[in-house]
Amino acid sequence: MATGRTHRPATRSRGIPEATVARLPLYLRALTALSERSVPTVSSEELAAAAGVNSAKLRKDFSYLGSYGTRGVGYDVEYLVYQISRELGLTQDWPVVIVGIGNLGAALANYGGFASRGFRVAALIDADPAMTGKPVAGIPVQHADALEDIVRDNGVSIGVIATPAGAAQQVCDRLVGAGVTSILNFAPTMLTVPDGVDVRKVDLSIELQILAFHEQRKAGEDAAADSGMPAPAAVKGAAAAAAAMDEADPKGTDGEAPAVMPA
Amino acid sequence: MATGRTHRPATRSRGIPEATVARLPLYLRALTALSERSVPTVSSEELAAAAGVNSAKLRKDFSYLGSYGTRGVGYDVEYLVYQISRELGLTQDWPVVIVGIGNLGAALANYGGFASRGFRVAALIDADPAMTGKPVAGIPVQHADALEDIVRDNGVSIGVIATPAGAAQQVCDRLVGAGVTSILNFAPTMLTVPDGVDVRKVDLSIELQILAFHEQRKAGEDAAADSGMPAPAAVKGAAAAAAAMDEADPKGTDGEAPAVMPA
DNA sequence: ATGTCTTTGTGAACGTGTGCACAAAGATGG
DNA sequence: CCATCTTTGTGCACACGTTCACAAAGACAT
Secondary structure, eight states: OOOOOOOOOOOSSSOOOOOHHHHHHHHHHHHHHHHHHHEEEOHHHHHHHHHESHHHHHHHHHHHOOOOOOTTTEEEHHHHHHHHHHHHTTOOEEEEEEEOOOOOOHHHHHTTTTHHEEEEEEEEEEOOTTTTTTTTTEEEEEEEGHHHHHHHHTTOEEEEOSSSSSHHHHHHHHHHHHTTEEEEOOOOSSSOTTTTEEEEEOOOOOOOOHHHHHHHHHHSSSSOOOOOOOOOOOOOOHHHHHHHHHOOSSSSSSSSOOOSSSO | OSSSOSSOEEEEEEOHHHHHHHHHHHHHHHHHEEEEEEETEEHHHHHHHHHSSOHHHHHHHHHOOOEEEETTTEHHHHHHHHHHHHTTTSSSSSEEEEEEEEEHHHHHHHTTTHHTTEEEEEEEHHHHHHHTTTTOOOOOOEGGGGGGHHHHHHHHHHEOOSOOHHHHHHHHHHHHTTTOOEEEESSOOOOOOOOOOOEEEOHHHHHHHHHHHHHHHHHHSSOOOOOOSSSSOOOOOOOHHHHHHHTTOOOOOOOOOOOOOOO
């Protein structure tokens, strides 16, 4: 998860649980939909259903933001949209840079949703000279050499890393060095950052593996005879067997995976 | 440590904590890297550092899988790679279909990492007739009409949804109807599925918003006077609201968003 | 063998998150 | 103004996850 938020004397009784913060965007999305349909108020029950959570949880979440509901009526949609937006910091403009304009980077750049929520793609950066100047999503790709200048000139504090795993840490270091304090990492690597810098990762491979785990469990409710590997065999004999079975990846495994998905 | 194991430790086959499952892919990645460097054994301390977790947590996680370490030495890398792979169900082949071949869908299809971990792209599906037959990542896109046949013919149990939000639920229903029991959802919508079907979501927008929250907190250590919206806005028309609310349909939730990222 | 040294596996304390259930707040109607 | 009805806000109990700290297991040297 994000880096420890450890000590924070709650400057203003502010102590919103991380789990709650993670759900606020969910509520915001549901509320925005209601707002577009001009629905004036909504009850915790209805909103909870729309967001896919428990209504008690939703009420408790909102209670951390203050008491914005009216008993017997519910919550004012517009007002709640505003409060959550403000709490999440979406009432201001967040310039973002995307580093690594491969398949995924390009897909992200093409996403129009950035602007709609206060995020603005300030620049696209790639290390490949062949990409430089080439427009992606209407924005010309800039060379990695200019990374620091771009970050500083635009006051960028959020960076998105969509490079191969091998380049991620280096890019991360440069971003942080230039002033970025929040990073969204799509590369299949663990990033090391100084204190005060937040990192969140989006890892398709991990998600698939988790699904496979549950899938296997569902399928193996009955046929459960263990097959395959010997036993907690001698710590040496096992090695060979495992080595043989796992190699399916011809080239570097994690070392330098393509730009899109980890492994 | 080379004794008893053929039994069915109900404790283990049924009780690996979700949080542990979510970390197994992380360990697996770190272990694979070690394996490639031919490192024979690794201590919990070293591996924990490589995976970015606490060593006690790692040991406890492994303890759910069984006792695969050797005190005073550490864990056998190859053996652990095998055990985790097996636990995650990666020793078998998982055919996967990707529905919605827009920017993101194409990026996912181009990712080579699927194959390296037991996942295989069985088919690409898109509703746009103009896409049909067009090869993406070497695989010809098939029309959505064939979805059910494709899923059944290939024994697909994992589906990836990369469509616009408006189409996600419908696609989901069809996938589930055809036999898919695990879904990875990239569309910015809450999917409703029957019992027994797992859904995991990857939502870029949410991640960015969470980062913005922390970013704002970091920046706003001082200046924090609220300025926009008035106060608990008018809450009239409550009755009318309640009435209108009743049709909080389960249908078109989020109108429709671009293929890549939610909002 | 015996002792020393390293590292695992885990009991227990602690912290965080979840959900129930209900009193209190406020709207609405007579 | 009082009764009734709806829905919030929250105290409480419980489940889950994390971390500490240490006894026991085993390797290794003598």
